[in-house]
Amino acid sequence: MIIGIDLGTTNSLAAVWRDGKSELIPNALGDVLTPSCVSLDADGSVLVGRAARERLQTHPDRTAALFKRYMGSQKSLRLGKRDFRPEELSALILRALKADAEAMLGEPVTRAVITVPAYFSDAQRKATRVAGQLAGLTVERLLNEPTAAALAHGMHLRGAESRFLVFDLGGGTFDVSILELFEGVMEVRASAGDNYLGGEDFVQAMVEMFHERLNLPGRLRKDPVFAQRLTAQAESAKRALSTRDQATMRVMDGQDEYTLDLSESMLEQAAAPLLKRLRAPVERALRDANLRTSELDSIVLAGGATRMPLVRRLVTTMFGRFPAVDLNPDEVVALGAAVQAGLVVKDAALDEVVMTDVSPYSLGVEVGVRLDERSVSNGHFDPVIERNSPVPISRVKQYVPISDNQEALDLEIYQGEARMVRDNIHLGTLRVPLPRATRADCSVDVRFTYDVNGLLQVEATVHKTGQSVAVVIEGNPGLLTEAQIADRLRGLAELKIHPRDRLENRTLMARAERLYEQCRGDLREWLGAQILRFERLMATQDDRQIQPGRQELEKALDRIEQNSVFDGPSA
The missing domain is CATH 3.30.420.40 (ATPase, nucleotide binding domain)
Incomplete structure (x- = not known):
C-alpha cells in the first residue's frame, strides 16, 4: 500500500x-x-x-x-x-x-x-x-x-x-x-x-515584541521553561488574530504575571x-x-x-x-x-x-579566471545547469587547465547562486587525469546530468585521449552512510514507542501536567487531586472506568484554559 x-x-x-x-x-x-x-x-x-x-x-x-x-x-x-x-x-x-x-x-x-x-x-x-x-x-x-x-x-x-x-x-x-x-x-x-x-518566525517576532514591550528581566530569556510557555502563548495569540481583532498573551513566572494585549496592527508591525x-x-x-x-x-x-x-x-x-x-x-x-x-x-x-x-539551485564547478598571463583569480563559480532548468536535464561545458603540462584537472562540484564558491555548497570532487600537453590541447568536456529524484552525475571527457571519468553525487557532508543508516535503524528499533491505544490517555496527562505547572493556589491543589484520581483509574486498566474519568478530566482542563485563570478559588 x-x-x-x-x-x-x-x-x-x-x-x-x-x-x-x-x-x-x-x-x-x-x-x-x-x-x-x-x-x-x-x-x-x-x-x-x-x-x-x-x-x-x-x-x-x-x-x-x-x-x-x-x-x-x-x-x-x-x-x-x-x-x-x-x-x-x-x-x-x-x-x-x-x-x-x-x-x-x-x-x-x-x-x-x-x-x-x-x-x-x-x-x-x-x-x-x-x-x-x-x-x-x-x-x-x-x-x-x-x-x-x-x-x-x-x-x-x-x-x-x-x-x-x-x-x-x-x-x-x-x-x-x-x-x-x-x-x-x-x-x-x-x-x-x-x-x-515560516509561521514559527512570526511567533518568534511576537515573543521578541513581548520581551521588549514589557521590558522583562534578562534571566527570563535564558529560562527554557518560561521560553516555551511564552512561545505557546504567542502561537495561541497568532491563531486568535486570524479570526479576531484582539488577543492576549499571558505568562506566569512564579508569583509574577506578565500580560500583553495584542492587535493585528501590532503583529503586522512586529512582522514587517x-x-x-x-x-x-x-x-x-x-x-x-x-x-x-x-x-x-x-x-x-x-x-x-x-x-x-x-x-x-x-x-x-x-x-x-x-x-x-x-x-x-x-x-x-x-x-x-x-x-x-x-x-x-x-x-x-x-x-x-x-x-x-x-532544478531549484544552479549546479556547476569551481574555475579560475585568468587576469593576465601571470595571474589567475581562483574560487569562481561557473554554473553548468542554471537554476530553474527543467529536469531531467543534461548540459555540457568545455574547460581547459590553468597551466601547460598539468597532470590532472580537479573538478570541484558546487550547488548555489553565489559568484564565489566559498558561499555555495560543495557537493563533491572529480579528478580528471590529463596527458602531458599545452593548455589548448587538454580541453575537457564536463557534462552534468540531473534527474527528477535529485541525482546528479558529472562526467568529464578529455578531447585529446577520449578518456572519460564520472562520479554520481550520492552523498553530502553530514549525511549518513549506508552503514550508519543500518546502525541508526538498530538504535530506533530498541526504542519503546508509546502504545498507540494508550496515546489518548498519555496526551491528556501531558496537558494536565502543563496546566498544573501554570496554576497556583487552590486551583492548583484541586487540579492535582483530579490528576491523581485519573492516574488511579488508569492503574485499574478498566476502560469502563477510564473513559468517563478521561472525559471528566478533559472538561476540567477545558474550563481552566477557556477561563485563562491559573490562580484563585477552585473551579
Whole structure:
C-alpha cells in the first residue's frame, strides 16, 4: 500500500488515494494533523505528536520540535541523555503516520510519496529519503510541496492552457512555484523560496515584541521553561488574530504575571521584516519564469501560515487579486501527495498527467579566471545547469587547465547562486587525469546530468585521449552512510514507542501536567487531586472506568484554559 505524506515543520499528516479521491488519515486521537514533536518519557518510551507537544513546556530538555529545519545538516538534538539526528526524529514522525495509516486501512503500508519544500537542497532531499528508510518506508517519490498543492486543487485536470503561482508558507519554510499546464503536461516554470522563513518566525517576532514591550528581566530569556510557555502563548495569540481583532498573551513566572494585549496592527508591525522577506522569492520566481503578475491565471495558497490575514493581504496586494482559498491550507499538500501516490500506482480513476520539475539551485564547478598571463583569480563559480532548468536535464561545458603540462584537472562540484564558491555548497570532487600537453590541447568536456529524484552525475571527457571519468553525487557532508543508516535503524528499533491505544490517555496527562505547572493556589491543589484520581483509574486498566474519568478530566482542563485563570478559588 502507498500513501502520501506531508512531513511538515510544525505539523505532519498523511492521506491515501482511494475510491477516486484523496482521503486524509486520522491519527490515534482522531486528528488529521500530527504535531511534528518528539519527546522521551520518564520510562524511556517515545511520545510523538500532541502528547510530545504538550511536554514542550514541562519537559523542554526531553522534547524536540522544528527539527525539519536541520535536515541535511550534522546537527543533533539531545533528548534526555540521548542524541538524535533530524533524520531520526523525522523517522519517528513518519513511523507514527505509517501506524495510523495501517490502523485505518487494515493492511501494511510500505511505500510513500513524501513532500519536500521546492527549495530544499540536494542534502535535505537525501536526508528526507533516509528518514523514510529509517521509518520502514520505500520513498517512491519526493514531491515538491507547491506541486502537491497544485495537484490537490485539480490544476492538472483543467483542459485549457493555464499558468498559476503557488504561495506556500508553512511552519518553517516558504516556497513559491510558478506552474504551467498545457496539453496534459504540468510544468514547473520556476521555483524560489526561503528555507528559514515560516509561521514559527512570526511567533518568534511576537515573543521578541513581548520581551521588549514589557521590558522583562534578562534571566527570563535564558529560562527554557518560561521560553516555551511564552512561545505557546504567542502561537495561541497568532491563531486568535486570524479570526479576531484582539488577543492576549499571558505568562506566569512564579508569583509574577506578565500580560500583553495584542492587535493585528501590532503583529503586522512586529512582522514587517518577515513580510518584506516574502516578497523577494516571489519577484525572483516571476523574473526566472519571465512572467508578469497579470499573466497568471490563479494564485493558490498552501501552508497553515497563509491563514494569517496580514499574509493574505500581502498576497492580494502583490497580485492585485484574491487568492484561491477553497481548500484547507493545512491539508492541501497531503491531499496532493495522495494524488501523486494514485498516479504512481496508475489508479484507473486518474487520467495520466505528465509532470516536469526544475532544478531549484544552479549546479556547476569551481574555475579560475585568468587576469593576465601571470595571474589567475581562483574560487569562481561557473554554473553548468542554471537554476530553474527543467529536469531531467543534461548540459555540457568545455574547460581547459590553468597551466601547460598539468597532470590532472580537479573538478570541484558546487550547488548555489553565489559568484564565489566559498558561499555555495560543495557537493563533491572529480579528478580528471590529463596527458602531458599545452593548455589548448587538454580541453575537457564536463557534462552534468540531473534527474527528477535529485541525482546528479558529472562526467568529464578529455578531447585529446577520449578518456572519460564520472562520479554520481550520492552523498553530502553530514549525511549518513549506508552503514550508519543500518546502525541508526538498530538504535530506533530498541526504542519503546508509546502504545498507540494508550496515546489518548498519555496526551491528556501531558496537558494536565502543563496546566498544573501554570496554576497556583487552590486551583492548583484541586487540579492535582483530579490528576491523581485519573492516574488511579488508569492503574485499574478498566476502560469502563477510564473513559468517563478521561472525559471528566478533559472538561476540567477545558474550563481552566477557556477561563485563562491559573490562580484563585477552585473551579
